[in-house]
Amino acid sequence: MDYRRNLSLIRVSLGTVTVLGLDLVTLTEKPTTAYLQTFYDGRCSANCRFCAQAREATADVYRVARALYPPYPVDRVFKALTEAYKKKKIGRVCFQTVNYSGMLEDLKWLVKKVRSTSKIPISASTHAIPRQELEELKNVGVTTMVIPLDACSKKVFDEVKGVNAKGPYQWETHWKALEEALKIFGPGNVGTHLILGMGETEFEATQIFQKLYEKKIHCGLFAFTPIHGTSMQNLQKPAVEDYRVLQLTHYLIFDGKITLKDVVFDEKKRVVGFNLEKKKLIQTIELGKPFQTTGCPNCNRPYATESPTEVYNYPRPLTSQEIRIVKKQLAKRLDLSK
Amino acid sequence: MKNGLERIDKILRKAVKGFGLTLTEALFLLRTEGKDFDKLIQASFKFSTKKTKRIIRFYEKAFPPVSLTGYECELDCNHCKKHYLMHMTPTETPTKLVKVCESFHKKGIKGVLLSGGSRKNGVVPLDSFLDAIKTVKKRFNMFIEAHTGPINYETSKLLVEVGLDAFLPDVVGDEETPQKVYGLNLGPKTYETMLKGMVKAGIKNISPHVCVGLNFGKVGSEVNALKLISKFNPTVVVITVFIPTPGTTMENVPPPKPEDVAKIIAIANLMFPKTPVSLGCVRPGGTHRDLVDRLAVKVGVSKIAVPSRSAYKEAERLGLKVKVFHQNMCCCAEEVEKTLK
Numbered sequence: 001m002d003y004r005r006n007l008s009l010i011r012v013s014l015g016t017v018t019v020l021g022l023d024l025v026t027l028t029e030k031p032t033t034a035y036l037q038t039f040y041d042g043r044c045s046a047n048c049r050f051c052a053q054a055r056e057a058t059a060d061v062y063r064v065a066r067a068l069y070p071p072y073p074v075d076r077v078f079k080a081l082t083e084a085y086k087k088k089k090i091g092r093v094c095f096q097t098v099n100y101s102g103m104l105e106d107l108k109w110l111v112k113k114v115r116s117t118s119k120i121p122i123s124a125s126t127h128a129i130p131r132q133e134l135e136e137l138k139n140v141g142v143t144t145m146v147i148p149l150d151a152c153s154k155k156v157f158d159e160v161k162g163v164n165a166k167g168p169y170q171w172e173t174h175w176k177a178l179e180e181a182l183k184i185f186g187p188g189n190v191g192t193h194l195i196l197g198m199g200e201t202e203f204e205a206t207q208i209f210q211k212l213y214e215k216k217i218h219c220g221l222f223a224f225t226p227i228h229g230t231s232m233q234n235l236q237k238p239a240v241e242d243y244r245v246l247q248l249t250h251y252l253i254f255d256g257k258i259t260l261k262d263v264v265f266d267e268k269k270r271v272v273g274f275n276l277e278k279k280k281l282i283q284t285i286e287l288g289k290p291f292q293t294t295g296c297p298n299c300n301r302p303y304a305t306e307s308p309t310e311v312y313n314y315p316r317p318l319t320s321q322e323i324r325i326v327k328k329q330l331a332k333r334l335d336l337s338k
Numbered sequence: 339m340k341n342g343l344e345r346i347d348k349i350l351r352k353a354v355k356g357f358g359l360t361l362t363e364a365l366f367l368l369r370t371e372g373k374d375f376d377k378l379i380q381a382s383f384k385f386s387t388k389k390t391k392r393i394i395r396f397y398e399k400a401f402p403p404v405s406l407t408g409y410e411c412e413l414d415c416n417h418c419k420k421h422y423l424m425h426m427t428p429t430e431t432p433t434k435l436v437k438v439c440e441s442f443h444k445k446g447i448k449g450v451l452l453s454g455g456s457r458k459n460g461v462v463p464l465d466s467f468l469d470a471i472k473t474v475k476k477r478f479n480m481f482i483e484a485h486t487g488p489i490n491y492e493t494s495k496l497l498v499e500v501g502l503d504a505f506l507p508d509v510v511g512d513e514e515t516p517q518k519v520y521g522l523n524l525g526p527k528t529y530e531t532m533l534k535g536m537v538k539a540g541i542k543n544i545s546p547h548v549c550v551g552l553n554f555g556k557v558g559s560e561v562n563a564l565k566l567i568s569k570f571n572p573t574v575v576v577i578t579v580f581i582p583t584p585g586t587t588m589e590n591v592p593p594p595k596p597e598d599v600a601k602i603i604a605i606a607n608l609m610f611p612k613t614p615v616s617l618g619c620v621r622p623g624g625t626h627r628d629l630v631d632r633l634a635v636k637v638g639v640s641k642i643a644v645p646s647r648s649a650y651k652e653a654e655r656l657g658l659k660v661k662v663f664h665q666n667m668c669c670c671a672e673e674v675e676k677t678l679k
Contacts, residue, residue: 008466009466014458014459017459021490021492022465022490022492022493023457023459023461023488023489023490023493024461024488024489024490024528024531024532024535025459025488026523026525026527026528060412060458062412062458068458068459070412070457070458070459070461071457071463072463072465072466073465073466073468076465076496080492
């Protein structure tokens, strides 16, 4: 038994700590999902270049993007979790995992433990795993399976997670696992994550949106966040204007309003417009919905990738003032004049 | 300044009668100098003799501290940088905690201080040791006290239920200090919620600690902290002094002036008419300690942890009766004191 495994502890995001009432922390935006991560007293065996927990990173291991995940006793967390779900403070629990040998057993044990006391929807996010493991996860109680691609193209994938990053992951295997998960969990219950701003073109991102939409895989969008102590610490965050355009494209595609063919690109493969009535487009923007956090139902992950001064994903419906800000940001890239 | 003189007399006259101090009065006292400062010392000493009946308590050895996080700390604050964890016995697992406490018990030590590094949010992970605390309490009947960090009502309640005897929370009176020193977004409101939760949880002893000069040597918010504490009914108010520790970010920050420490003790003394004020074990050594100790006795502190020679001398000069505890004993554990001869 690996002494670094410890099933009496689990990492809990600081926002979740507040909602579950574990410690005193003040927050302006409350998460609607409980974000947990398997506890491992060591580094991940993979080496994704953007991640604080990567094998060769020197960053603090209790970070996931901007969020902090201090460890807490499992019993306390799960007790509070059951109660918070009963009181409708949270609508989902999300297990994130670090890759180490024995992780899946730990994950199954944790899921089983939650399932034994609560009917709360459970998301599990892992690397690509074999069909049998997916089935077992479903059997112990996982309702939504997330296999993060993170990258929008094979090239970027190999660069940040795969062979060039000295990581064990492969683009094809991840897709295969997603397909398997679709068969086991059913369409709508499988998701992935994409980190925007790691060197992909907007065309590649749009292509992936279309492919995921066709396969009925939902997708959580993240803005790349440089973390000190990782090998990508010097890469800039994507400009918020560019991120907004992709959020809008993502929404339009996943809402079935347009397909890849309807998106107009320039020679640099940047989005310049949509084959869509301008009135409809502005209406969609004014909904504000395209700019809210995407992913599993009930997931809002406040300030996961943003600082309070620069918001990329809004954790709740936007206020009219925020919609005005977003419109201004979009106007720098798209022609929104009537 | 005729007006100033009148004001200090008024404030001190009122305070000596046991009516406490308002925040503005306390801040005014913090600014006193020269003759006014002497007046403050005299008034505070006179007032304290009523409280302590001219007995001052000296604690030569504290309860042994243990670190629940070993030599690790996720927070790694500017004033400590894990330095003080080296002085503690590491007990990073529950089993180890029970074993270490057993060894203390065999040596005849009556209490233990649970401390350590903290999680990234400033909380000592006491909730991972609930069963161990229960076991220690049951098997060795030790006095168990704990440094907490900003815990909430639920955690306080769990700890009280397993038999913890005392909370030793640090209280800071402004938002700037935690931000600059701990890198945490804490404010007086959080500390108030914490203290409220601790009282509601039904803890027997609560000994808030106020560290003078923690804000990079600047003194001022300590008074706000004391005022905040005065809303609750603490067992004892502990004043500690910031130590510029070599190897930390704050190694070159000068410690607060001994006079300022004395003023804070005097203010605490007058603000809490019924509560003893203690000079805690954490304070700089050498000449600074001599000066602080002497002034502390002069302004009528009720207890001193690990006193220096100057404290003994000053107590003798003032004709105070000194009660010395040579065995391991914490200034925060009044009930254990009563069981000792």
